[in-house]
Amino acid sequence: MSDQEPSSSQEPSKTLAQRAPEVAGNVLRQILEFAIDGNMTIPGAKDAAARSLQTRGDHEAAVDWLIRQHVGLAGAQGFLTNLGGLLALPVALPTNLAGLAIIQMRMIAAIAHLRGYDVNDRRVRSALTLAMLGEDEVRKQVSSGKLASTPMGIATAPVFDPALEHSVSERVFGGLGAKMAGKHVVVQVAKRIPLVGGGVGAAADGYFTYALGQYARREFIRRRG
Known part of the structure; x- marks a missing residue:
């Protein structure tokens, strides 16, 4: 009996470890779908790209505009917590983090x-998810x-790799949590400094979003003629 106890006690943790990529993948898939498809109040990535191109008339100018627009959205803390339909989105992330992830994913996809790139292609969707880690990571x-x-x-x-998709999802999901933890430390330190308050959090979100936009611009080289 005693010889069997260690194996039985290890089963739950082993099961959780096996489920980690699936859980991470489901959360990020919901965020990615919301970012690409949008809803009645928030246009998706394709619509955002089309509007930007129509307004700017040039692909590179449109990319510039998309980055500036999403940096502004990321810095608007009230917007992040009031995205239409976001509160009903069953993702296991804090509202602010989920909102920021949607904005950044929408920008990268656009x-x-x-x-x-075909943002409905599963290979491209894995690439969009990976880009959320940022260039250095x-x-x-x-x-x-x-x-x-x-x-x-x-x-x-040449082909879609499900195992790679699981690995990407797990690492990006963990990266989002680490990013939020780091931001929390910065904000808490800033609160101790006179005349520096909640704007630090907005500035941090804007900076990270700008960096991701520039990374996406360099990584997804132009394929259109």
Whole structure:
């Protein structure tokens, strides 16, 4: 009897570990679908890209506008917590983090769409998700062998790799949590400084969004003629 106790006590943790990629994938899939498709009040990535191109008349100018627009949205804390339909979105993330992830994913997807990528392709969707880690973290993960390729490599791969998608989802989901924890520390420190208050959180969100936009611009090279 005593010989069997360790194995039975390890079963629950083993099951949770096995389910981690699935849980992360489901959460990020919901965020990605919301970002790409939008809803009645928030246009999706394709619509945002089309409007930007129509307004600016040039693909690169449209990318510039998309980045500026989403940096502004990321800095608007009230907007993040009041996205239409966001509160009904069953994602296991704090509202602010889910809202910021949607805005950043929408921006990245819109840039990729403008550059000629099919955002409905599962390879491209895995690449969009991976881009959320940011350039430095992606480079680190690829160099260490924890990930096989960059967003560009995944988007243009000859076939879709479900195992890679699971790995990407798990690492990006963990990265979002780490990013929120780091931001929380910065905001708490800033609150102790006179004349510096809640604007630090908005500035941090805007800065991270700008950095992701520039990374997406470099990573998703133009495929349109």
